[in-house]
Amino acid sequence: MAERSTAAVDVADNSGKQPLTAKAGQSTSDGVVKNPELDTDSTEAQGNSGAEATETISAPLELHSGHKLARRYRLEECVTRLDGFSSWRAVDEKLRRAVGVHILPAKHPRARAVLAAARAAALLGDPRFVQVLDAVEENDFVYVVHEWLPDATELTALLATGPLEPHDAYQMVSQIASAMAAAHRDGLAHLRLNPNAVLRTSTGQWRIRGLAVNAALRGITSDTPQRTDTEAIGALLYAALTQRWPYESDAYGLTGLPKDVGLVAPDQVRAGVHRGLSELAMRALVNDGATASRHESPCTTPEELVKAIGEMPRIRPPEPAFTAPPEYQRTTYQQGTYGRPAAGPGVTQPLAPPPPPLQSRTGKALKWAVSALLIAALGLGSWQLAEALMGRGEKQKDTDNTQTQDSGDKNTNKANPKPIKIEGAQEFVAKGDAQHPRDVGTTYDGTTSTFWRTRSFDEGPSIASYKIGVGIMYDLGSAQKLDTATIGLRYGGDHTTVELYAADSLTPPSLDSMKRIGQVTTSGTTATVKPGKPVKTRYVLVWLTAMPPSGYDAAAYSKAGYKQAITEVGFTG
Numbered sequence: 001m002a003e004r005s006t007a008a009v010d011v012a013d014n015s016g017k018q019p020l021t022a023k024a025g026q027s028t029s030d031g032v033v034k035n036p037e038l039d040t041d042s043t044e045a046q047g048n049s050g051a052e053a054t055e056t057i058s059a060p061l062e063l064h065s066g067h068k069l070a071r072r073y074r075l076e077e078c079v080t081r082l083d084g085f086s087s088w089r090a091v092d093e094k095l096r097r098a099v100g101v102h103i104l105p106a107k108h109p110r111a112r113a114v115l116a117a118a119r120a121a122a123l124l125g126d127p128r129f130v131q132v133l134d135a136v137e138e139n140d141f142v143y144v145v146h147e148w149l150p151d152a153t154e155l156t157a158l159l160a161t162g163p164l165e166p167h168d169a170y171q172m173v174s175q176i177a178s179a180m181a182a183a184h185r186d187g188l189a190h191l192r193l194n195p196n197a198v199l200r201t202s203t204g205q206w207r208i209r210g211l212a213v214n215a216a217l218r219g220i221t222s223d224t225p226q227r228t229d230t231e232a233i234g235a236l237l238y239a240a241l242t243q244r245w246p247y248e249s250d251a252y253g254l255t256g257l258p259k260d261v262g263l264v265a266p267d268q269v270r271a272g273v274h275r276g277l278s279e280l281a282m283r284a285l286v287n288d289g290a291t292a293s294r295h296e297s298p299c300t301t302p303e304e305l306v307k308a309i310g311e312m313p314r315i316r317p318p319e320p321a322f323t324a325p326p327e328y329q330r331t332t333y334q335q336g337t338y339g340r341p342a343a344g345p346g347v348t349q350p351l352a353p354p355p356p357p358l359q360s361r362t363g364k365a366l367k368w369a370v371s372a373l374l375i376a377a378l379g380l381g382s383w384q385l386a387e388a389l390m391g392r393g394e395k396q397k398d399t400d401n402t403q404t405q406d407s408g409d410k411n412t413n414k415a416n417p418k419p420i421k422i423e424g425a426q427e428f429v430a431k432g433d434a435q436h437p438r439d440v441g442t443t444y445d446g447t448t449s450t451f452w453r454t455r456s457f458d459e460g461p462s463i464a465s466y467k468i469g470v471g472i473m474y475d476l477g478s479a480q481k482l483d484t485a486t487i488g489l490r491y492g493g494d495h496t497t498v499e500l501y502a503a504d505s506l507t508p509p510s511l512d513s514m515k516r517i518g519q520v521t522t523s524g525t526t527a528t529v530k531p532g533k534p535v536k537t538r539y540v541l542v543w544l545t546a547m548p549p550s551g552y553d554a555a556a557y558s559k560a561g562y563k564q565a566i567t568e569v570g571f572t573g
Helices: 111-124 155-159 166-185 213-218 225-242 275-285 302-310 361-399 406-410 437-444
Strands: 073-082 085-092 097-105 132-138 141-147 198-200 206-208 424-428 470-482 484-489 496-503 515-522 526-529 535-546 565-572
Touching (some): 073 097, 097 111, 097 213, 111 132, 155 198, 166 198, 166 206, 166 275, 225 275, 225 302, 275 302, 437 470, 437 565, 470 565, 484 496, 515 535
Antiparallel strands (some): 073 085, 198 206, 424 470, 470 535, 484 526, 484 565
């Protein structure tokens, strides 16, 4: 077992020690969090991942429900009051929507740092983070306004009912790690990434709140911000897999690890934990080099963690549970009791007697007539059958010597096209940067719910002013006769142009080195390309040169613009 890393150990509020944030002696709390969107401190341990300031804090602001900021933001409910600042649920009366507001005095020692952090976070504009909407110094106040997500649920609340399924944990760590990698590329760190700061929306997407702002409000800093945030992501994954907090103190409604045993791998804490995710959590958590011998090198930055996730096999969602249909019940009519009165308990229902046979004189005459007709019909049919057989024999003799091969041509039907299995694929970059190379495999995984997408372009539909095109090169395993390519698209509209190229390798040197074999333009969500001439090739490039305009796509974390996404690709030959 590895030794415990102490880079991000929390000080638990219920551990008997005074929290670092209470050293000023003037902070008070209004209570615990009641709404999953509230960015507050609860009565549990907080995820302080760096040095926290202990300067003298101003007295909390005397505000009340109904107070308005900038004649626009009406305060509704105070959700926390701590270290001289307060957090509120408010209403933006101009846009008629709920928002969250952090307020602190303008003379607060952290006011300038909070303003700078909020404005930097607002410039990031990444939809994977809860957005900062406003950051203002007005009169004696400094306040930060952020999004309010009433349909989101904290990771804390999700873990209260049990650990996450492997697919959910995989999605969480993938989305959180990639979001934090993007933030660090822009010079922003979180430093307070804990289960209270991670939200899952009703659409299943994961979002992070409090980027840079939460740490600035509490005076938290770190000399190694990337390492701090990476270890925090590892702690989140550990908790999601085991429903345990990976430190000795209890926190966020989770039980800590036993004392004096060190950091135990998740798959040793709980049975059935996914082995790959367990190792990933350990690589992120013990990034000071104290990894167990069976683990690979530690991940010290979110970018390294994203790379490690990309090298893992994709974890599929669980198959939906099959529900057996109810046992078939015959209706009353099928049971042969239609129209009969129900019998009482213990009473046997008498069966109706069958109708009497035709015994009268009229009945006998009718039977003789029917019999005569049947005999006549049989005789006539036998005569016609014999005549037909004799005529067929004569015609067969006449045509034996004059038969041609035309009949063979008429009975030859063209074989139905067969699907061609895709053995591999990778994004082809003719110029500039790649789009989303890690998602290429989703275009032939058998489901249309996953996709590879392009970036959003400001002008279109043609993207020639930015790139000559974007696309994916597919390996069919061996040279195949290509009949049709079918490309599923995520966005419809005016318009998408898809070109098909045959190549000699999976990584050709340029677009000019390939042969264009087909093209189609569509306004729908399916493009079908048929080569103009018979083509036999192993490598096929699906190339997009024009894309329709589309709005913001929350599921794809994609802003509005000219863009396209490929959901599923199929080839037949």
